[in-house]
Amino acid sequence: MLKLIQNEWMKLWSRKSSWIMVILLAVILFGTAGITKWVNTAMPIENPESWQEVETNELAYNMSMLENTELSDAQREYYEGEVAISEHRLENDLPPYEYDSMQQGVIESHIMMSIVTLFTVIIAGGIVASEFSQGTIKMLLTRPVKRWKILTSKYITTMLYAILLAIVLFIVTALAGLIFFGIGDGTFLTWNGSEVVEGSFWLEGLKMLALSFASVWIIGTFAFMLGTVFRSSSLAIGLSIFLMFTGIQAVFLLADYEIVKYYLFTHTDLTQYYTGFIPVEDITMTMSVIVLIVYFIIFMAISYLTFGKRDVTA
C-alpha cells in the first residue's frame, strides 16, 4: 500500500497544477496580509477606540444576547463564556490581541480554509477521473493489485495533499502576520466552562484549523466520489464547487424544517460550536460528527462499489 501511495504522490507532484495551487495559496495569504497592511497605513482610523471601550461594548452586546430566552444550550454557553472573558479582561487590565497581529491571525487562520477546500476538490475530483480520460486506467488495473487498494491509495493521497495545504495555510498565515504586523501584544483568554484561563494562541489556531478541516474532508470525499462515478473531472469539480457554495445557503432556507438536521451542510462547519454562530437549533457537536461520518460512509461505499465493479473500456 505504501508503494501505491508513493506512486500516486509521484504522479500528483509531476503535474504543474499541484504546485501552482500550493504557490497560489501562499500568494493569496501574503497578498491579503499585504493589502490589509497597506490599507491600514494609507487610511489610518482616526481616534481609534481604546480596547477598554471595545470590550465594554462587546460585554453589553453579549449580555443583551443572554436575555433572549430562546437560546440553545450551546449558544447560551458561548455567550456566558464571552461575558466572563470580557469581565475578566476589564477587571485585571488584560488587553486582547490587537486585531492585526500575527497572534490574532493564527487564531483566525481557519477562515481561509475555503481555499484549501477548493484546491482539494480539484485534486479529489481529478485523481480517479484523469486515469480514465488519459486511458492509463487499463495499465493501472492490469497489475496484481486489487482495485480497492488502488482506490484507497488515491483517497489517502488526496487527503495527504489536503493536510499539506492546511499546514501551508497555517504556517504562511503566521509568517505573513509576523512580517507585516509583528507578533503583537495582549493575552489570549478562554472560558473552560467554569472559569477564565489563559490559553496558547498556537493551540487555539490549530484547534480551529482541525475543526474546519472537517469540511475539507467531507467535501473532498464528495468530489472524489463524483470523479469515480462519472469519470469526468470537470463534472466532479464543477458540481462539488457549486454545491459547496449553494449547499450552505440552503441551510438557511431549510432552517425551519426537521430535515435540516440531517442535511450535510448544516454540519460541515464544526467551528460553529466555538464562534457562537449556529444557524440551526438543537444540534450538537456529537450529532454533527455522527452525521458527517454517516455521509462519509455513504460516499465511500458508492465510490468503492462503482470502481470495483466497473467494466473498463477506456
Place this chain on the structure above:
Amino acid sequence: MSEQALVQIKNLSKTIGSKRIIKNLDLDLYKGQITGFLGPNGAGKTTTIRMMVGLMKPSEGDVLIDGKSVKHSFEESIEKVGVIVENPEMYKYMSGYKNLLHFSRMHKGISKKRIDEVVHQVGMKNRINEKVGSYSLGMRQRLGLAQALLHDPKFLILDEPTNGLDPAGIREFRLYLQKIARENGVAVFVSSHLLSEIELLCDRIAVIQNGELIDIKNVKELQQSRFLFKVEPLAEAEEILSGIGFPVSRFEDGLLVETEAQHIPGAVKILVNANISIFAVQPFKATLEDQFLEMTGGGDIAQAHTK
C-alpha cells in the same frame, strides 16, 4: 499438444445490453508458443483480451492462467501476465523512466537494474528520461512493451502491438518475441490486423468472427505446398490431372494442384504426352491474407449480432 495448457479460456461470453459480443469462446494457449488472434474489425478481439486481464467481467465463463482463475484469484493469476491493450497509454507528464518505475512498484521485487535491462532491450536508452508526451507513436509502443515485460511474465498478451513501429522495429520485435517464446517458454497471444506479420510471427492462429471462434490452425498447415499450372486447354488438363489422382482446382486462368514437388516432373510428362501446351508451372503460395478472407468471407466489418 499433450502438454498442459498455460492459459485456458473456458466458455468465455460477454453480453452488453442485448448484444452478445463474445460467444462461448474456448481456447488453450501453451508455453513457448505464439498464437495469433485474427479477426476483422469489431470481431471481439479487444473485448476478449479485456476479459482475460480482468478489465471486464465475463458474463459467463472464466480464464485460468497457470491454473489460477482471473475471476476468483485476480492477484495470483494476473501476476504472471504482461499485457498491452490497444495503444499503451502512459502518463504523458512523466518521463518514460518514471512511468516504468511507477508500474514496477505494483509488482513484487523489480529492481532498478531490471528496469534498466528492459529499457535496453526495447532500445529506448537514449530517450527514457524525456517526457512521454514528447514521444512518437513507435516510441510509445516500445515503452508499452517495456512495461509489459518488466516483471518477466510467463504469458504475454499484445493487442495490435506493431501499430506504429517502423519496419526495422517490427522485425526486431518479431525476433524478440520468438526468442522469449523459445528460450524462456513464454506463451504469447497476439492480436493483429497485419496478416503477413502474423504469418511470420506465429506458430498458431485462432480466427474469431462475430464473437465466435471459427478456426484454429497451425501456420505450417496453412503453408502446405501447391503448384500453379498455366496450361491449355484447361478443361482437358484438369480432367487428366484429376484422373490420375491429383487434387485440382481452378485458380484464375490456371490450375491449382496440391502436391509435393517430387510429383511435378511426372505430372508434366503426362501432360506433354497428352499434347497439352504448358506455359508455366510455378510453386503457389497463397498468402494467409487470401485464406483469412476466405475464412471470414470478405472484407466487411462484422455485423452487430443481436440475440
